[in-house]
Amino acid sequence: MSNNETSEAEKLKQGRFIVFCLHKKNYGIPLAKVKEIIRPPMITPLPKVPGFYKGLINVRGQIISIIDMRLCLGMPEEKAIPKKTCVIISHVGDLLVGAIVDEIVDVTSYEESQISLEEFDRGKNRKDGVYAVAKSSAGDLTLLIDLEKTLEGTAFETSMHLQAS
């Protein structure tokens, strides 16, 4: 199990990332965690859930939960824009979750040297799950985000912990 954990942590620190845009800022999540990217499907909203939890979607017969990344990070909600708005389906803990983002920007590789973790004491001070900033060779900055941390303290977290115990 410990082997697994190290490699999980490694994935956050270097390798290939999917870069997406939210409210004109770039964010990245490790490509290894991403299952697929789809256009926004029809969403079935759920009663009694927090606003960021948009509901359920059908991905080829599999029902998964979908969240709005903007709302997760406290940004204003925006209507979906055709051919731009995307849903990133990724593994969060042992769940599969769809995350609505403004646009997919790039898939890119970062060396360990390009990622600085220091400024973000992971998960302690920040509630949004941003744990590092990556600087591309051209000088663009991308905030790296750990969705598990983002969803900490929400309905999602409880179920993840159930699994862990």
Place this chain on the structure above:
Amino acid sequence: MDQSDLLNDLLTTFTDELGDIVEHIEQTLLIFEKDSSNNLVVDELFRYFHNVKGSSKTIGLTGLSSYAHDIEHILSLLRSGDMQATPPLIDKLLESSDLLRSYFMKLSSGPKEETSEMVEELELFRKELSKTHEQADANDASAPAEEATTDQQSAKTDDGERSEDNQAEAEAESNQSSETPDAQAYGVFYLPGKNQAAKKPKVVDAKASNPVQGHANTADKPKSSHLEKKAAPSAAQAQATNKRIESIKIPLNRIDELMELFGEQVILQSSLDHSLEDNLEAQREFIEQTVTSLKKITQDLRYTMVNLRMVPISPLFARLERAVRDTAKITGKLIKFLKEGQSSELDKSIVDALVDPLTHMVRNAVDHGIEDQETRLKNGKAKEGVISLKAGRNGGSFEMILTDDGKGLDREAIIEKATNSGLITGDPSKLTDNEVYNLIFNSGFSTRKEATEISGRGVGMDVVNEKLKQLKGTCQIRSEKNKGTVFTIKVPQSLAMFNGTIILVNSERYVIPNSDFHETISLSTSTLQQADSKFNKIRLEDRILTVLDLREILAIGYSQESKHKSNKKYHLALITHFDNQEYALLVSDILSQEQIVLKELSKEVNQIKESCGGTILGDGKVALVLDLRKLIAGNKMKPKLKLAG
């Protein structure tokens, strides 16, 4: 693959196999009890124990192996006629199969090895057995010497001889093919090298020519040539991988059917792909045709897939027959158990879930339903009571009818009991028979003055009812004094698929299983306004309904519904029973009835207490399947329990 992995694999294979064998042994023993002169039956029993002996020895379950050996020895004595099948002996043998079953349960749920406790249990039984045995031996002194040699031989029979053994068995088995439904060709899913499969001709796993070799193959090339039974790819199920994987046997022709349909689907898919390359408009007709055929095949595929989980319910019948037999023995009653529809098929998980409630019900029927012999004779009935169980499909559901010709339910006794325990208030004479009978489903209800050995162990009809409700099933009772009682149990044919009603609540669609409600009515706004403010109850003719507004309970964000409400003159409501009360659940609209394929939701959605799963509607959108019981339990205020009437 290292040694422990290999052993583990063998153990899993064996455990699964043992479960099957135990069922067969019990079934065969019950046949044997009725027809103890039939040597074919003894042969069959012998084979099963021989099988257990051989396999368990190979993987080091020595306790079990010696146990099986002892029983095998008795059987060989029976076969040669050196021992007589006396009722106590048959009891002993049935006990031995019980012990085997409990051993199997422990092995499959527990430490995956033989614990000393398990061995002790077996040892104890062996000692008892040898006593019975010695007595029998004393009757016939010539037997032991002869037997000892046969015994050593059979103990020696290992690899080489076993394959011959099995071939002979295969022949014997195919001769008796009409006896068991599983004489059809079976493919074994997930676990290869099952003896059961190996014995039969035309199996998927042809290479497993004998059990021992079959095991070895499993270890070398795990899963290589086998269809692995994959659960639906829902997240929740995928996470459950560390649980023991259950396996079922599936007739080969069903897999063929599936392959064929799938092949067709692939072809149609590729012709669709091709047609997209050309001028779409010109291809329109062709595309439409292809889509229509695709739709049909998809439907067929769905049907075939659901059928894969179907198993014959004969093992359930066998368990019940045993329960009837044992209970009849304890109570000293003569019972004839009639079975009908044993070969009908039902979802495996439903069959498993039905074992406990039905066992309880047949025990009840013997213990409470059928009168003792004198009373029966006095009432002009045959000495022998008759209990029958009929099973079969009825419309979209599966029906089981349990009938006894006993004394019938005692209306007066039920009313007295219910009044005493505060279940009913008011004038009981107004209650219909049906309402009275249904009272026995309440917790803590038993008309028996004291608990007997058979029933009254804390599992009452309320547990039966609860279990059936979990399965989305129902139970109806008809009864006539001195004629008998008929229980009609209805369950869906498959848990994954059921008949549901699609309702609209605000602007979202939800599904409610048809078994969850029994009536829809339209309530006028003025009626609703009369609801008392505290418990939200309304009176409708002589019924009292508790109103729950789904439009409020399932409101999403800021709903516009409050406006709608005041504009509407009538409101549609579904009526359901819960805890002896009738609830009216207000919905925005009732849309249609459909066959619903239930999908498990992953854990984060399970927090939504009102739902028991999801489904995908015709337009591809997800809809929640509501669990009305949970919904009511979570949203009702706590009114006092009273029965209308």
